[in-house]
Amino acid sequence: MGLKPRFRITANDTSITDDLVTRFVSLRLNDETGFMSDDLEIVLADHDPAARIARPVTGALLRLALGYDNQLTDKGAFVVSGASRGAEKGGVRTLTVRAHAAPYDNTPGGITDFQTQLTRSWSDGITIGAMVKTIAAAHQMQAVVSPFLASVQLPHMDQVEESDISFLVRLGRLYDAIAKPAGGKLLFLARGLSQTASGAALPVINLTESDVSRWNWDEDRREAPGTVVTKYHIPKSAKTHAVSVGSGNPVRLLKRRFRTQAEAKAAAMAEMSRRARGAIRLEIEMPGNAEITAEATLNLDSTFGPDVSGVWLVNNVVHEQGKDGYKTHARAERPNSDPSVSAYLNGTVNDTILVPPVNTNPGAHRVTDGY
Secondary structure, three states: OOOOEEEEEEEOOEEOHHHHHOOEEEEEEEEEOOOOOOEEEEEEEOOOOOOOOOOOOOOOEEEEEEEEOOEEEEEEEEEEEEEEEEOOOOOOOEEEEEEEEOOOOOOOOOOOHHHOEEEEEEOOOOEHHHHHHHHHHHOOOEEEEOHHHHOOEOOOEEEEEEEHHHHHHHHHHHOOEEEEEEOOEEEEEEOOOOEOOOOOEOOEEEEOHHHOOEEEEEEOOOOOOOEEEEEEEEOOOOEEEEEEEEOOOOEEEEEEEEOOHHHHHHHHHHHHHHHHHHOEEEEEEEEOOOOOOOOOEEEEOHHHOOOOOEEEEEEEEEEEEEOOEEEEEEEEEOOOOOHHHHHHHOOOEEEEEOOOOOOOOHHHEEEEOOO
8 A cells, every 4th residue: 555545526527526625624425335325425624715615516416436545435426415504603614525325337227216205016936147137128228136045036015116126125025135326237145155246255355353453242142042933835735834044032923924935044044144144233434445345355363363263244334535644344243154143044944734823832932024
């Protein structure tokens, strides 16, 4: 790395970096796993009463690069969504510009294409793979779907005055998947896998303890993953089945009734993987490293010691540049392949015919109804 933190910002393809440097106070980029959750905040000093900074036009497209000296990493495009002005008594006036990620950048349809609200009906039995492929084709894109999810059959679904990406994000929440367009591809990828747009593994960023300023590891299994139960109904036999993943208490019953065993199993596995990954957390603060992104893989060497060394999957990273330098703060979780997670995912999947009442021991169940 070089010695001096740098940034580069363009507005509607015109560089404004030199104009910002003389007024620059700080910038903060928050990068989250998932869709359209990234946001950028730029704070500028508005100290010259003869030359107040004009408020940026809402909808302007900014592109940001971060790094050191001339080694800058492109961090993507952002759409200006708002601004605010402020000052403390006797202090410098400031203008804060807020922008949100434009994940449609570099897609054939451009930035607004995925935002168009549509009303349509998806037939009973369509697979996730076929659905994503249909939506991708409508936007002249290539579909990339995790094999585990591609064959899952869905019930009849209505998309009512809802954009394609909003509809896919809603589906992604149910199946613990990341849904977003990137680089000409429409992704629907299972979380916890650390994959690129092509489905290949993301590059691994190797770290030693000397690379970081501060770190904190935490495991809390006061509430173990336990057992997740989902239900599906077979109309021909008029029987309802229960699919269970995991073992022991607490037992979590997802109230939504699914169409097929494959769909019920996928939902149960998704809920189990979310809970298993969420029990172990890692936070790292280090000198700014623009290569670290949400969904990136970190490999911590043995200098971190037991429990901490090994592979981690970044789910949130904050990049901050200011007068005091450039810092990166990352939060991470173990990937699905880690033994601490996979142990809960590789257990027996049981399928039983339900005889009412479904819950014969109400005290053993905690009902989850997030879907």
